[in-house]
Amino acid sequence: MIELTEVTKEYSKGVSALHGINLKIKQGEFVFIVGDSGSGKSTLIRLIMKELEPTSGTIIVNGQNLGKLRHRKIPMYRRGIGVVFQDFRLLKDRNIYENIAFAQRVVETPTRIIKKKVPAALSLVGLAQKYKSFPKELSGGEQQRVAIARALYKNASLIILDEPTVGLDPIQIIEIRDLIKELGQTHTVIFSSHILSEVQTICDQIIMIAKGKLVAFDTPENLEQHLLTPNEVILTTDASANEVQTLLEGISNITELSLEEPDSGLVTARIKTDLSDVYQISRAVFSAFAASGNTLLELAVKKANLEDIFLELADNDAAAPELPVVEGEPVESEVPEE
Ligand code: ADP
Numbered sequence: 317m318i319e320l321t322e323v324t325k326e327y328s329k330g331v332s333a334l335h336g337i338n339l340k341i342k343q344g345e346f347v348f349i350v351g352d353s354g355s356g357k358s359t360l361i362r363l364i365m366k367e368l369e370p371t372s373g374t375i376i377v378n379g380q381n382l383g384k385l386r387h388r389k390i391p392m393y394r395r396g397i398g399v400v401f402q403d404f405r406l407l408k409d410r411n412i413y414e415n416i417a418f419a420q421r422v423v424e425t426p427t428r429i430i431k432k433k434v435p436a437a438l439s440l441v442g443l444a445q446k447y448k449s450f451p452k453e454l455s456g457g458e459q460q461r462v463a464i465a466r467a468l469y470k471n472a473s474l475i476i477l478d479e480p481t482v483g484l485d486p487i488q489i490i491e492i493r494d495l496i497k498e499l500g501q502t503h504t505v506i507f508s509s510h511i512l513s514e515v516q517t518i519c520d521q522i523i524m525i526a527k528g529k530l531v532a533f534d535t536p537e538n539l540e541q542h543l544l545t546p547n548e549v550i551l552t553t554d555a556s557a558n559e560v561q562t563l564l565e566g567i568s569n570i571t572e573l574s575l576e577e578p579d580s581g582l583v584t585a586r587i588k589t590d591l592s593d594v595y596q597i598s599r600a601v602f603s604a605f606a607a608s609g610n611t612l613l614e615l616a617v618k619k620a621n622l623e624d625i626f627l628e629l630a631d632n633d634a635a636a637p638e639l640p641v642v643e644g645e646p647v648e649s650e651v652p653e654e
């Protein structure tokens with residue numbers, strides 16, 4: 317449904333906001349784009365919307381090569397996608413009903429259809445009762461939902477949401493996440509965030525970008541399985557730090573060891589290993605302590621999770637390009653609205 321081949325976007329010459337991106341998103345998939353602020357998420361979304369032109373590379377959406385899309389057909393192309401940009405705006409002096417109805421009038425929908433579809437879109441986002449409210453009377457989460465309703469009225473099969481949970485409180489985040497989860501049942505959904513834990517469990521594919529480069533594109537399960545982060549064993553003991561050090565030196569496959577001595581007089585050791593079976597380390601620790609007569613007060617295993625993987629990939633300089641500092645005018649490439 318969406319295919320990017322070697323897509324690079326430079327806002328100014330020689331500085332790429334996105335670099336050599338290759339990815340394929342299938343119909344019906346729920347795709348999560350994650351990356352730090354400034355990594356290129358919004359640029360990617362604006363390229364797919366043809367709000368921006370790539371500097372090089374090809375973007376195909378529903379069989380349509382965007383590079384070959386005629387200028388006069390761009391508005392129709394955009395109407396086929398329900399999008400909420402990160403910096404969406406609601407009309408301040410119009411109520412919620414009008415905010416959505418006006419967007420429909422732009423696409424020349426007959427009034428009788430608007431009258432039916434606006435309440436339908438509002439009830440989808442749970443705001444049917446508030447249709448007379450003005451944006452300033454709504455919470456951040458509710459405003460976000462109005463923007464989602466405005467994107468939904470089109471009945472587009474593809475919905476794109478750029479950082480829909482930024483600036484929301486934890487309860488609002490859960491509400492929006494549940495709504496997006498529901499949309500994912502019936503739509504192709506692309507959802508971006510700088511917080512990995514947001515939807516990692518419910519999405520089909522995760523696109524990780526760091527400094528404009530694709531660092532990973534896979535299912536959450538595969539990412540967790542194939543990408544290594546050292547698993548960790550954490551122990552607490554009343555043995556001295558020196559004793560702990562000596563005991564652990566006798567265990568092989570420890571790649572990293574850090575000891576902490578909190579005020580309580582106990583010692584906590586964090587052990588990392590490159591073994592795929594982290595429990596081998598737990599067994600060895602347990603035996604070493606038992607043999608030495610020292611007491612192990614706590615022994616826990618911390619499994620690698622996607623957050624660790626992402627931090628590791630994002631930090632990996634080999635995976636991300638250094639962006640040179642270039643003075644000068646941004647490259648003219650925005651496509652003006654008709
Ligand atoms: P994200 O959405 O992941 O925070 P963006 O796609 O907004 O990242 O930005 C990626 C990079 O491109 C950043 O370094 C940002 O400063 C730069 N950038 C974004 N928009 C523009 C623009 N219109 N002109 C010049 N540089 C831009």
Ligand code: MG
Pocket residue numbers: 354357358359402478479
């Ligand atoms: Mg952004």
